[in-house]
Amino acid sequence: MDLEQMLASVPLFAVLDARTVRRLAQQAVRRSYAAGATIVEQGETGTALYVIASGRVRVEHRDGAERHGLNELGRGDFFGELALIENRPRSASVVALEETECLLFVVWEFRALLKEHPEMAIPIMNALIERLHRAEH
Secondary structure, eight states, X not given: XXXXXXXXXXXXXXXXXXXXHHHHHHHOEEEEEOTTOEEEOTTSBOOEEEEEEESEEEXXXXXXXXXXXXXXXXXXXXXXXXXXXXXXBOSSEEEESSSEEEEEEEHHHHHHHHHHOGGGHHHHHHHHHHHHXXXXX
């Protein structure tokens, strides 16, 4: 599956036309992570949205020396969306559970795309709501 097809299959981007998906594919930065690698660290400044192209990750929250697993994500899932909404340190760490490839979208480029296609905000809001409910339970 090529990059454009993969992006079009991600629920976050399903609302976009082919031309916009092609532009998004050109903006994507591919990064690979070995199993056990920390992809983002809680407390760091968020500068990108990540879409998982392959592999699996664990989202963890650090409370002192303890780490609490919050969620596992796989192909087509995304994280780092809070960096799109607010300029605050990352609220959790994300660690690769296996060899993982992510597509990174720089926040300012992604925000411009979001302004052009505000309907993309709905899957982001749905993901945030789901994560809030999971955190409550």
